Amino acid sequence: MTRNEEVxxxxxxxxxDNAYGxxxxxxxxxxxxDKWSFASIYQPLDNLVRKKYVRRLKGDPTAKRGGKxxxxxxxxxxxxxxxxxxxxxxxxxxxxxxxxxxxKGK
Numbered sequence: 001m002t003r004n005e006e007v008x009x010x011x012x013x014x015x016x017d018n019a020y021g022x023x024x025x026x027x028x029x030x031x032x033x034d035k036w037s038f039a040s041i042y043q044p045l046d047n048l049v050r051k052k053y054v055r056r057l058k059g060d061p062t063a064k065r066g067g068k069x070x071x072x073x074x075x076x077x078x079x080x081x082x083x084x085x086x087x088x089x090x091x092x093x094x095x096x097x098x099x100x101x102x103x104k105g106k
Contacts, residue, residue: 001053001082005044007032009053009083012073019073020059021045045073053079 001009011027012019021041028036048054059070075083 001051001086002044002047004040005048005053006083006086008041008044009048009075009079012054012075013080013083017072017074020070024073048079049073051078052076053082 007028008024011024011031014031015023015027021038024045025036025038025041028034028041045054045056049056053076055074055076057072057074059072061067061069
């Protein structure tokens, strides 16, 4: 899983049942301070759907969207298991690194 896919999965988890393209992008900005393009969100989302880490759900059409539906995303059990593995790996890699060593290259 790429770092972008990981960040997107975490955003979807935070957003719960309100995870769609725009809200995912806003959550990433809120968490990281980076403005991602929609292309940098939708390509990894497509990959996550293909890997079965995310499920894509079609919402109801709305007049506000010209009769078009919004697509929502939810993390699957496989996606959650993979995130848990990544978290554990991060914790193991970072274990033993003193905080001071991260300051000014010490």
